[in-house]
Amino acid sequence: RKEVEQDPGPFNVPEGATVAFNCTYSNSASQSFFWYRQDCRKEPKLLMSVYSSGNEDGRFTAQLNRASQYISLLIRDSKLSDSATYLCVVSGGFKTIFGAGTRLFVKA
């Protein structure tokens, strides 16, 4: 089992749709969780951290379920500009593991 697993997609959604990604992790001692966004041929950029209580940033909501060891990202009212690969990142101690990413295509 991979340390961090994501559905690779691609997810093809129309503008305005709501889409959710899940990510599971295997190390129960993991302490920090993040979602990164990576555009084609660009470097990854931090989208948001994920807190135990859940957190929201505009159209984006991230949640953490420690008991089931997964994190989620919800995107509401999808825009064309949301098309990208979304990477789940899990940190524990000195180790940070990147998921392989979920590809999202938002179409007009």
Add this chain to the structure above:
Amino acid sequence: SAVISQKPSRDICQRGTSLTIQCQVDSQVTMMFWYRQQPGQSLTLIATANQGSEATYESGFVIDKFPISRPNLTFSTLTVSNMSPEDSSIYLCSVKPPDRVGGYTFGSGTRLTVV
């Protein structure tokens, strides 16, 4: 957040040669990280570069193949030595600024093609 300047952005190299990638950060950071991202894959940590000491390499990566320099707190280089087509990948440097909770900042990446 920190700004990282990474060079070159891309290169096409002959097998058997070496390429040195540079990363310059606009602030002092204790650790710099070098990653590799192969097409359609996630990021794999190559090594952690510490100022004043040898880099710490991850399993599967060795200093002879990927020598790293870290002469000060704002600069690091990664060399890909004796290249083969299997080294074709995107190489990224990264830092974790102390004022940014958890998040890594990445350089723009070096797209390497070995022919």
